[in-house]
Amino acid sequence: MAETGIMDIINEKLASLQNPSEDVHKTLQALTLICNLVFLLFSLVLNLSIIINILYTRKTSVAYFRLLILYCLFHVLFQIMDVYLDCQDPIKQLVNPLMEPLIWLEENASVVRRGLLGVLFLLVATLTIERFLFSSVRGLANYCLQFVVCILALTLPALLAAFQIVSKQVTMFQQSPEVWFGIEIGVYIILPLLILTIFGTVNYCKVSISSRLIPTYEVAGIKTNIGLVVLSNISIFIFLIQECLLLWIEQLSTRSDKDQAVVDMLELVTVSMLCTRLGLNLIQWFIPVLILILCSSCSRPCCCSSINQLEETRYxxxxxxxxxxxxxxxxxxxxxxxxxxxxxxx
Structure with missing residues (x-):
């Protein structure tokens, strides 16, 4: 009976693809579900390949790649949470819907997803700071600063998500959606964007004007960081659009005078939000692909030739x-x- 119910729900979600123009909203929901499942599958394979490559080639001797393993793990968690948002109904058919963890996750899935995305952005900022520290600070001070920055990248989104979840039960912490919107913009968008802009520019200039020879794995770390910064900047701007659309949906949903114009606008904004979410997931899926390309030996002759000239094994x-x-x-x-x-x- 459970399997029959699951198949009925999945068929109902995919039925809109037979006539896409009939209901654009349901069609986009079905496309988002299919794409996110594909993204999750490839994300598991690609991130596992990156981790195995780092461990097998002993790149863990470089601090950058140890942090990159942590980034890959959170990247998979983000993809899993994103798929969960689309598969809540089939999951309820598999397990008891009255389970407390499932109820809690259903109520707070959107907050947890945004928190995981904030962790990814701040981890990219941490990786960029690590590149700066590698070329500027040595010894124990380097390790201490890396540890502090990494802890902040993990705890800031976790604390923000925890306060948002607690605010639903505790009156003292209750805030309007506009307040949480402003705090999320500051922590998830402005802070990592500021770090990526400043330290990313400094790191690139240091590499461009440097003539000091660099170990092979450090060269791979420099190229990987440049690709991560570029794609993360694109993801941050798309996430900003998504946050604005979510706030717009919240404001339209709470209006007391829901006439036909408000209903039509709410559907239009919801469709736009699904499109931005799909675009964000596409960029996030391409990140591990780019990492594998930049780290592979076959891409060295045609990728970042000016940086490759600084590799010490060439001399x-x-x-x-x-x-x-x-x-x-x-x-x-x-x-x-x-x-x-x-x-x-x-």
């Missing part, structure tokens, strides 16, 4: 004792190898 180490050699006539001859000359100039 042979030499000593001054071998600069002068005897030629066939017994005279000293000076070696003028272009690669050696470049290494000396660096």
């Amino acid at each position: 042979k180490p030499i000593s001054r004792a071998g600069e002068d050699t005897l030629d066939g006539a017994g005279h000293f001859a000076v070696m003028h190898d272009p690669t050696e000359m470049r290494l000396k100039s660096n």
Whole structure:
């Protein structure tokens, strides 16, 4: 009976695809469900591949890739929560709908999803700060600053989501949707965007003007961070549009005079919100794809050639004792190898 109910619900959700123009809202819901399931499947595979690659190639010796593993885990959690929003009805058929964890998750799924997305943005900001600290601070101070920044990236969204959830039960913490909207914009959008703009620009300028040779894994970390910053900036702006649409939906839903114009506008805004949500998930899905591309050895010849020139394994180490050699006539001859000359100039 449960399986029959699940199939009926899924068929009902997908039935709108047979005639897409009949109900645009239901059609977009069905497309969002299918796309998010595909995104979740690929996200599991891609993020697992990234983690295995980092562990197998021993990139964990670099602090950047240890933080990147944490980012991959939260990326999968975000995709799972996003799919849950679309599959609440089938899940209720599988388990007891009166279970307290399920009831709690149903009431707070949207808040938890936004909190996980905020964690992802702040973790990208943490990765960018790590690149700055690597080139500026050494020793114990570097590790302490990395630890503090990482803890803040995890705790700030968690505390905000916790206060939002508690405010539904405790009168003292109850705030209007506009107040929570402003706080979420500050923590989830303005703070990571400010960090990415400042430290991302500084890191890129340091790499562009530097002639210091860099280890191979650090080169991969630099290229990965540049790609993460670009895609995260796009995701942040799309998330800002989604937050504005959610606030608009909240304001339209609470209006007492719901005439036909308000109902039509509410449906239009809901459809727009589904479109932005789908676009945001598409960008988030492409992030692990980009990470795998940038970390793969086959992309080195055609990707970021100016950064690849700083890789220390491209040059042979030499000593001054071998600069002068005897030629066939017994005279000293000076070696003028272009690669050696470049290494000396660096």
